[in-house]
Amino acid sequence: MSRLRVIPTYRHGHERLYVCLTDGRHVAWYDREAARVNLLSEDHREAVLDALGPFLTGQVAVGPPPVPTPAELARLSLHPDDDLAPNRPGEALLVALERDPGPAHRLRPDPRRRALEAEQTVGEALDRLDGAGWHALHSIPLPGGDRVHHLLIGPGGLYALHAVHARKQKATVADPMLTLGRRDPVPLLRAVRASAARASYALTAEVRPVLCLLAPAAVNVTAPPRGVRVVTDADLPELARQGGVLKPADVEALHAMARDRNTWARV
Known part of the structure; x- marks a missing residue:
């Protein structure tokens, strides 16, 4: 031989x-x-x-190799153009910056690049949870131009994470408002809840909303947000310690469903 x-x-x-x-x-x-x-x-x-x-x-x-599960068969039959699993963290922003990088010299930093840094940092932290039985999908497009920044699926359930660049700024949360430093407050928590609700509808499963702040100087929650978990990027490993919600087969089935672009077309 x-x-x-x-x-x-x-x-x-x-x-x-x-x-x-x-x-x-x-x-x-x-x-x-x-x-x-x-x-x-x-x-x-x-x-x-x-x-x-x-x-x-x-x-x-x-x-011999084990018989493929229904989730594995669904993944194998998925057309590459419809598979969202290869999406990079901040995929939509990366594409937008490639198409229109903006002027070479700006008086102020391009806010898209700060947003991209937040999504990339959070996304990379979520990808590191893969070995603990979790799956992360990034930059999931929704009808109307919205996105789910990150979807995390694992033993502790499903989370829709919205990443915000807050480096060296004080973040104040007063539901539904988020204030960063001296900027005007914005009703961001409404959008975070709405994205999670649309994900729940698409996947017919509970998806919990999470606001993830990148490297803030401090976080002050003056009015606890209804149903929204507020974390920093340093807190993300704690999500991997959650369990007791989904069995491994359920995790794989939901991941197979979530990575299919067609799943999100009806929300």
């Missing part, structure tokens, strides 16, 4: 080791997190285990 090659791959921080023939065809892969070697052909069992020997640790299950 031809010598097998072991090729490591990384996706969302998870490692898989693919075992390939010399012509590049896969015959198996080792999922470290699941502690399982998935064989595409029993004919190669011994050779695959020999090739993976230096990489295997502890008890490892060996057998």
